[in-house]
Amino acid sequence: MKIKLAIALALGAATAAAWAGDVEDQIRFRQSAYSFLSWNTAKIKAQASDHPETYNKDEVIAAANAIAGVAxxxxxxxxxxxxxxxxxxxKTSRLKPEFFEKQDEAKEFNSNFIKEANELQKVAASGDVAAIKTQFGKLGATCKGCHDLIRIRE
Incomplete structure (x- = not known):
């Protein structure tokens, strides 16, 4: 039974690696995902924080849905x-080499990011700008915490 489990885990890891691609592909996909997140978070920030007079519920919902989808x-x-x-x-990866030694912390940040992204999606649907702004701040805090942990600053 243990041998079958080990084989299944090895095949699963190999499949995940094949799906993700080589190192350069992984970095490009990752960077693209972060760029897409940045574009969508900027739309929410502009409408809920910086220029609430431009608030468009449908655009904020779409951006929150996109963020939750990526998360x-x-x-x-x-x-x-x-x-x-x-x-x-x-461009050159900004991942700190220490990332590989901080897997538990990174996984915790990822779990929190998913939780806050899903909550932002729910709050965005309500149309309550104040609540969106508050939840957006919580989402941003998860991003900052992870960036501080594993991202090299430019």
Missing amino acids: NSGVFEKLYGAGTDKGTGW
């Missing part, structure tokens, strides 16, 4: 393979 896609579990701290995707 729940598994992108952050699959695109941090060995060597992705040294490679170049669209």
Whole structure:
């Protein structure tokens, strides 16, 4: 039974690695996901915080849905393979090498990010700008915490 489990785990890891691609692909996919998140968070920030007079409920809902979609896609579990701290995707990776030693902390940040992204999706649907702004702040705190832990500042 243990041998079958080990084989299944090895095949699962190999399948995940094949799906994610080589180091450069993983970095490019990861960087693209972060760019897409940034674009969508900027839309919410502009409408809920910076310029609430431009608030458009449908746009905020769409952006929150996109953020939750990326958060729940598994992108952050699959695109941090060995060597992705040294490679170049669209630009040089900013992943700290210490990331590989801080897996438990990174997983906790990822879980919190998923939780807060899902909550933002729910709150956005309500149309309550104050609640969206508050929840957006919680989501941003998860991003900052993870960036502080594993991201090299430019």
